[in-house]
Amino acid sequence: MNKVRHIGMIMDGNGRWAQLRRKPRTFGHIKGARTAKKIITACSQMGIENLTLYAFSTENWLRPQAEVNFLMHLLRRYLKRESENLVKENIQFRAIGEVERLPADLVNAIREVTQATQHCTGLKLTFAISYGSRQEIVHAVQKIASKVQKNLLTVEQISETLVSQHMETYPACDPDLIIRTSGEQRLSNFLLWQSAYSEFCFTDTLWPDFSKEELIAIITDFNSRERRFGKTSPQIANEQLIN
Ligand code: FPP
Numbered sequence: 001m002n003k004v005r006h007i008g009m010i011m012d013g014n015g016r017w018a019q020l021r022r023k024p025r026t027f028g029h030i031k032g033a034r035t036a037k038k039i040i041t042a043c044s045q046m047g048i049e050n051l052t053l054y055a056f057s058t059e060n061w062l063r064p065q066a067e068v069n070f071l072m073h074l075l076r077r078y079l080k081r082e083s084e085n086l087v088k089e090n091i092q093f094r095a096i097g098e099v100e101r102l103p104a105d106l107v108n109a110i111r112e113v114t115q116a117t118q119h120c121t122g123l124k125l126t127f128a129i130s131y132g133s134r135q136e137i138v139h140a141v142q143k144i145a146s147k148v149q150k151n152l153l154t155v156e157q158i159s160e161t162l163v164s165q166h167m168e169t170y171p172a173c174d175p176d177l178i179i180r181t182s183g184e185q186r187l188s189n190f191l192l193w194q195s196a197y198s199e200f201c202f203t204d205t206l207w208p209d210f211s212k213e214e215l216i217a218i219i220t221d222f223n224s225r226e227r228r229f230g231k232t233s234p235q236i237a238n239e240q241l242i243n
Pocket residue numbers: 011012013014015016017029030032033036037054055056060071074075078182207
């Protein structure tokens with residue numbers, strides 16, 4: 001049976017959920033933030049090691065300013081309200097992405113919650129905020145090139161492991177499972193390097209309606225999948241016998 005150690009979540013469909021109810025998009029984001037809180041607690045209780053939530057992409061900066069401001073407000077409010085709960089639930093928080101593009105007070109709030117939870121040993125919760133995977137890869141290439149330029153590394157030392165170590169998600173393992181809600185079947189610049197061998201689940205459920213029960217059903221399905229990593233089925237069966 002597979003063990004899911006890292007789940008990546010593309011929380012999509014807040015706007016459509018609100019539109020279906022003839023409400024403003026912001027209403028969907030409020031409900032979406034509540035769902036995020038429930039799913040974080042569920043993952044923590046299920047003993048999942050890592051959860052990475054796509055909270056705001058680099059492309060989301062292109063949305064109407066009022067919606068961007070509202071999403072920033074929700075993130076701010078989440079961090080303020082949840083800091084103590086995260087410590088209580090033993091959840092370690094961190095953010096990845098071009099965090100410096102965020103409003104200064106939000107950057108401070110992220111720093112504070114990261115510090116407050118740094119000794120927590122349970123679920124490692126990562127918010128991808130102002131995050132874009134291609135940008136992350138470019139930054140990793142720049143960091144590696146700079147080390148080569150300073151003679152700290154040789155070109156021959158550049159390996160897959162070394163590149164992984166320069167990704168922002170490091171030292172988390174690669175995501176075993178990436179879930180996207182709302183029926184869209186694409187990655188939208190999320191964890192491109194890290195998802196080389198991830199299993200995918202695309203569900204039609206809109207993010208505000210996503211539940212712990214559906215998450216458990218998805219994990220149960222994941223557990224029954226055969227992950228071959230390029231090998232054959234008999235090889236995998238043999239390895240399982242030995243282990
Ligand atoms: C996609 O819905 C969702 C986002 C743009 C970001 C996710 C944000 C939240 C869940 C709320 C804030 C989260 C926290 C944890 C405070 P969409 O607007 O793209 O939906 P649509 O595709 O139906 O328009």
